[in-house]
């Protein structure tokens with residue numbers, strides 16, 4: 322079982338750049354190509370929010386067109402840059418999303434339960450889990466207590482040390498999330514986005530992982546007064562492999578790198594045991 326996890330596409334209308342610099346549509350296309358090259362292929366793809374930059378229908382058209390190239394199911398939660406109703410409209414043909422209310426869902430991918438939580442607060446950058454969403458999580462976990470589960474939401478529930486991002490993390494519902502996850506050891510991961518970097522912390526007794534963006538990355542700046550900036554570091558995504566009842570997670574670069582090169586040592590390789 323292989324679950325690919327991409328985040329923060331920030332698609333723009335065709336021809337437009339994010340913040341005048343970031344070619345997010347091109348980067349998202351590269352990410353889809355990268356997913357299509359995977360061998361073995363993923364069984365499903367998760368997206369932890371910010372599919373679009375401004376929640377515009379034209380932006381969702383771009384995303385929906387790209388994701389349609391993937392032969393496996395795709396499950397997405399909204400981020401603060403998304404808008405709930407255009408998001409719902411864009412993926413209306415995907416049966417996993419509810420027709421009204423928060424965009425919460427619970428689906429199965431093989432033996433794994435995937436629970437998506439809507440942390441979007443309309444018009445705000447920070448995240449919140451409303452009481453309906455908290456009770457949805459509790460009900461979903463109680464329904465299949467023995468199934469290994471992944472919980473996904475856009476806003477991370479912990480401070481990363483990147484101050485300007487921490488101010489817009491999950492500000493409401495983090496304590497309830499911790500309580501519920503602590504009481505449900507079948508939760509193997511909490512998967513987030515929003516921070517545009519690969520970051521991990523233990524949370525409620527499980528591993529909480531923030532995926533990098535497939536586009537631009539937030540600058541690594543741990544000063545308390547660090548400015549809100551992004552950089553065009555190599556983009557990436559996470560691959561969660563489930564085998565023998567456990568998950569192991571790999572970080573993969575989106576772009577192709579030189580290689581592969583076989584580990585061949587010629588006999589005259591300095592330091593090699595068989596060298597004269």
Ligand SMILES: [Fe+2]
Nearest residue numbers: 329371515517
């Ligand atoms: Fe984002």
Ligand SMILES: [Fe+2]
Nearest residue numbers: 371400401515
């Ligand atoms: Fe975000």
